[in-house]
Amino acid sequence: MYMNLASSGHSDVGFVRESNEDSFLVDDERGLYAVADGVGGLPHGSLASRLAVQFFRALIRDGHECSTEEELRAVVHEVHLNIVESGLLVGGDNGIGTTFSAARVLDDKMILAHVGDSSIFLKNGQGLQKISRNHTLGDELVEKHGPEAMSDMPEHYMHTLTRCMGQDIDFAIDVATHSLKKGDSILICSDGVTNMV
Incomplete structure (x- = not known):
């Protein structure tokens, strides 16, 4: 089944911070979407998120299809290695860091990859559901101990x-595949928006 895709992207500093370290990718032609949010407490968060999106886009344009979970995981891991290498050049001993949440829409399915606390939501006939999980101390503690x-x-x-x-270097990437139907919506957002959803 072929789906028409319509998307938009927006980034806003909000009322709390003076700067925004978010970057996003919207590519309807390839069915590719991503949000990256630079890690607070590390230098060059804005650069880290921007590089993540740029590296991701470049790898896709170089012919990586990302039509399976394994392919998407491999591309996101390659982006991670590029961020590590860039961090050695600009971030000193601490390096740089960013969250990264991406979706690849192919016909009637979406493959997602996720690292950090940006979020991916799916809105369908059953309502709005968060389909990614936060990689934070709090969320992981609740998952293990309630x-x-x-x-x-x-x-x-x-x-x-x-x-x-x-x-x-040995970080893990969450990947999953979800079915899509006509009229379904996907929301990928940084933690600033997640907390308001």
Whole structure:
């Protein structure tokens, strides 16, 4: 089944911060969409997110189809290695880092890849569902020990990333495939929007 795709992308600083470290990719022709959000606490977050999107776009244009979970995982891992290498050049000992959430839409399915705390939502006949999970201390603690495990955790630790691009050579990428039907919508957003959804 062939689907017509319509998309848009927007980035806004909001009311809290002075700068925005988000970057995004919208490519209806290839059915490719991504959001990257530079990691706070590391230098050059804006550069890290921008590079992630640029490397991703370049790899796709070089012929990587990303038509399976394995192919998308391999491309995202290659982007990660490029971010690590770039971080050595500009970020000093700490390197640079960014979250990365991407979707590849192919006919009646979407393949997603995800690292960090940006989010991917799917809106369909069953409503709006978050289909990615946050790689944060708080979310992983709740997953292992239940919601009561967060009661003693200081607020700032809850949002500490456990995975991102550019920081850990042996990092893991979540990938999944979801069915799509005519009228379904996909939302990929950074944590600033996720907290309002």
